[in-house]
Amino acid sequence: MSTTESLGLTPRIWAVGALCRAVADALEARFNxxxxxGEISGFTRAASGHCYFTLKDAGGQLRCAMFKRAAQMLDFRPADGELVEIRGRLGVYEPRGELQLIVENMRRAGQGAWFEQFLQLKAKLEAEGLFDAERKRPLKTMPRGIGVVTSLGAAALHDVATALQRRVPHIPVVLAPSLVQGPDAPPTLVQALQQLSQQPNIDVILLVRGGGSMEDLWAFNDENLARAIVDSPVPIISGVGHETDFTIADFCADLRAPTPTAAAEMCAVPQAELLSNLQLWGGALQTLVHRHLDTHEQRLDRAQARLGRPSEGLNTEKMQLLRLQQRLTQAVQTRAQRCHNELATLASGLARGVQQTPATARERLHRAALRLELLDPKLVLQRGFAWLSDIDGQAITSVAQTTEGQALQATLADGVVELRVAAPTRI
Known part of the structure; x- marks a missing residue:
């Protein structure tokens, strides 16, 4: 029997809402x-700007709400796993009867255990070069096949399958099921990646999972999984969680997508875009072919206009040949007549020359003999002149050629006289 019943008192019967308000008033008076x-878990930001999350430690957890005005005053971006100090007012969310802390101020108090492990592994792998952009491989725009690693029961599988069916229905998709949460998830993720990378015609692998808290996504912060992603011969796109979620797998992947659906959209060029490009190329090719045909047809028209009908061209050439033949005949006849006339003239002159040659030749010979006689030196000597020379027969034509006592010869018309120079005298 309760103390109230032993005292004969009837317990008050509360309305649910009134009891919640009473508890809220008690909390307000006692604690606020x-x-x-505590450590942040499951942090989300609504479209309204309000933030909702759970604050927890090893001993318990408390639901928290931070309204837009207080969230705008933050100087950092809260993330799952961070250890924070919160100031606010404790109350009851009456529609659900849940204990709730309305956050008025929040500041970092250090890194939570999960987040600390995340940062340590991230620093280690980054120092080894596993995150380097130079290491990451480019994706094929038209892969032969797409591999998908996720859970069979995950909503991410439905989102990825829907996006791939809508965008690239012509590309085959191979699924390698795996756990995506819990301590057994990392080995199955590694096995699934290795299985897909060994299959032929798989040119890209999607590693996807829906959103969740840091604990939910912790399997994607496994070191063995990170190294399997780097060692994969096939490029990998990670689509883990929401846009604000980052895991070690995201840093190691060749490409990070903000969501699973985005990963499916980024893995290949959509079929509609390829068909559109093909249609554009086909139209451009058709236009180019028509343009070339038009150009050659115009050239053919011009050539045909210049050529005309072959029979007309042949008749024209025949007429030209006849004209040339007539001109040639006339030229030959004219030339033959001219040669005939010249030959007749030469024959007549030759006949006259033959008749006149003996008498003319005798006359010319007589005149030449007379001129030759006039040039005979003896005729000059006969007129009283003499030819003076030295004893060697060299002609003496100047006083300067003689010396006193020099012996000379004087040739006269009838003989030679021996002389000696008495004394040379110039006139």
Whole structure:
């Protein structure tokens, strides 16, 4: 029997809402304002700007709400796993009867355990070069096949399959099922990646999972999985969680997508775009062919206009040949007549020359003999002149050629006289 019943008192019967308000008033009077420390989990930001998350530690957890005005005052971006100190007011969310902390102020208090492990592994792998952009491989725009690693029961599988069917229905898709949450997930993820990378005609692999808290996504922060992604011979696109979620797998992947659907959209060029490009290329090719045909047809028209009908061209050439033949005949006849006339003239002159040659030749010979006699030196000597020379027969024509006592010869018309120079005298 309860103490109330033993005292004969009837317990008050509360309305649910009134009881929630009473509890809220009691909390307000007993605890508020309150400061609490814990680790963020399941942080989300609504479209309204309000933020919702769970604050927890090893001993318990508390649902928290941070309205837009307080969220705008933050100087950092809260993330799952961070250890924070919160100031606010503890109350009851009456529609659900849940204990709720309305956050008025939040600041970092250090890194939570999960987040600390994440940062340590990230720093280690980054130092080894596993995140280097130079290491990452380019994706094929038209892969022969697409591999998908996710859970069979995950909503991400439905989203990826829908996106691939809509965008690239012509590309085959191979699924390698795996766990995506819990301590057994990393080995199955590694096995699934290795299985797909060994299959022929798989040119890209999608590693996908829906959103969740840091604990939910922790399998994608496994070191063995990170090294399997880097060692994969096939490029990998990671699509883990929401746009604000980052895992080690995202840093190691060749390409990170903000969501699973985005990963499916980024793995290949859509069929519609390829068909559109093909149609554009086909149209451009058809236009080019027509343009070439038009150009050659115009050239053919011009050539045909210049050529005309072959029979007309042949008749024209025949007429030209006849004209040339007539001109040639006339030229030959004219030339033959001219040669005939010249030959007749030469024959007549030759006949006259033959008749006149003996008498003319005798006359010319007589005149030449007379001129020759006039040039005979003896005729000059007969007129009283003499030819003076030295004893060697060299002609003496100047006083300067003689010396006193020199012996000379004087040739006269009838003989030679021996002389000696007495004394040369110039006139």
């Amino acid at each position: 304002p309150i400061a609490v420390r």
